[in-house]
Amino acid sequence: MTKQIKDTSRRGALKTLAGGVAGAATMPLWARYAQAQTSEPIKIGFQVHRTGIGAAYGRWYGRTTEAAAKLINDNGGINGRMVEIVAEDDGTDPKRGAEVVEKFANQHGCDVGFGTLFSHVVIGSAPRAGELKLPYFVVSEGHHVASGMLNRYTLQPGITDVKSQVQAMAPYVASNLGKKVTMIFPDFAFGHDHRDFFTAAIEAQGGEVLEHIAIPPTETSFTKYFPKIPRETEVLYHVMVGPAVLTFVKELGEFFGPSRPEMFGFIDSLEAVDIASPGLEYLEGTYFWEGNPRHAQADQSDHDKAFRAAVGVNDRGASISDPADVSTYAHMFGCWETLHVIKAGMEASGYQGPGDRAALIEAVEGMTDMPESLAHPQGAKVFNGKTHQVFGHQYISKVEGGTLKRVHTTSIEDTLYPDETDYTTQSF
């Protein structure tokens, strides 16, 4: 009898165990949905350039993202749920980037993906985001979203794109610095965007580009390119990215001496680099595009003040704890603003879980005006739901005594161009 009971119980235990295992295997699926409305955090996959060429940007994108998430959580989260940032390093590589997107969707169970900067990583990852139906909010300033190359699941609501930035510079350059421009740019896609968009924009202002000087990406010395700059050049437009920028500026100084043309550049070259670094003195009196003024201006808004304090950045745009650690101030606000757009979109659509992803995208597509606020400390913006791209003010600063002083703010209208796509016609 005892033996029989023992036998039965063993068999029964095995059966129960097998049933339990089978049940447990299905559990996460329904358990997630059952709990979604109450306690589970909203998981935001943060695709971050922790290593590779984008590491300096990634570090500051990370700090900004953490600060924005903390602010959102301190104010009650999204739809009553806390926000959890799930960060994964993509190595600034498109192959790894696509793998990271798969990790977000299939392993971590993230609600959305977010935060990618470098264009090649965005373009390599976006097809997978579309296939996995994971809303993918990029902070890249590339023209890839608005050009129609990507898909309905990819949006850029927190930072303007290079086409609008570049074309908005032309009116100021033509009327204040000169109409005969020579452009120096790196010979890859980012440089080509500048070449194409600015050339067209300055011609529309009655100016012209005298010479396009493309620098191969492996170049370490630039002196041999400078004799190609025509004598009648009034403005030298430069956009050099990477560690060679210090050499570039030094050699430019040696070539021109005191009688240089006006110079206009994109701060991208000097993100995370102190403008008062030895070797950059030659930039004194030159002009820069800034996505967001790095040095606190005399008329600094309360929102900018609060943004700096939250991220931990001083008035020089460097880390409060280490003044030698200069931020990527012209870009990183994009993470802050994008997270707030995600919050607004989730609240507008009553987002509860992955089943509401399409509704979230439709809610963001429905957005238009984004007034300047703590959620948008860089300035007011206008979102175009058809092209999934946001448009906003751009800033031009002049280096005076080693400080970037804002001399011009473009209107949002200056940055607009005709739609090149309509993502809303694509099905989900």
Next chain:
Amino acid sequence: MSDQAKIIALHGGLILLLFALQFVLPAYHHGNLARIMVLASYAIGYNILFGYTGLLSLGHALFFAAGMYGMALSIHHLEWAPAPALLAGLVAGILVSGTLALLALRTTGVAFMIVTLMFAQAGYLTVLYFGEYTRGDEGFVIQQAQRMLWGVDLSDPVNRYFAAWGLLTVCFLAALWLVRHPFGRTLIAIRENEERVRMLGYNTFAHKLTAMMISGTIAAAAGAFYGLLFGYAGASFATVQYSIFPLLWVLLGGAGTVLGPFIGTLFMFYLIDLSSGITTAYMLIAGVALVALTLFAPQGLVGELRRRFWGWLP
């Protein structure tokens, strides 16, 4: 069981196992394995030249990229369907590997490494130089609608898995057949002692040329499939690190073994995937693993298996 039967059972078993895994793997690992199978095909191609012929190339990214761009550019600019586009990728691989072989095989040893490395770098810069067509470093998307192969949507996870499995199966069986064929045996003999093979009357140049073209063409096939299955072609796949990866995979798995490239790719993929969750210095972990393996299992994982237990492994 004869050695022949063991070889068939082991290799056929792996192919069947990979087929069956399609139906049971969770989504994340299912996607990973599709990637690994395409990359392992690349490593199989690399292994034919490095593991069996003894020629260490540092320029295979050129062939991988030739296949990828041969396929992607003909879809993007000529609006070809995927099947002829894949063929274009293969033809690009044959042409590029044949041309490079004619030039690089005039050298041996370190000079061969340097020549292949330099040509691959020139290939990378060519992609950037023709940025108007290739979109340079940024690359371009191959849209879902352009990825319909005979009515089959390759962006669907199941179809993608089977396409990757099909590629791996073909490459795997081709490599297995090749290394057991007299031609493959001659390649191994060249690896061991080229002078002696030449003295025996073999045209070693022709053998090495053919080996390099087969190796390059398999690499190109992997590149073409990778672009088509994952919807993206970009210059980063032509950079030097994509020449180093297959070398690492093959070294880890076991150079000169048919199974090694797959095992090495699988091992390295998950090593990076898991260690990147722990630290940002995940490449350091990969490096330490490689050093440890070189010290304690210099013939790689499968090579070590062959040395210790399974002497019959091809």
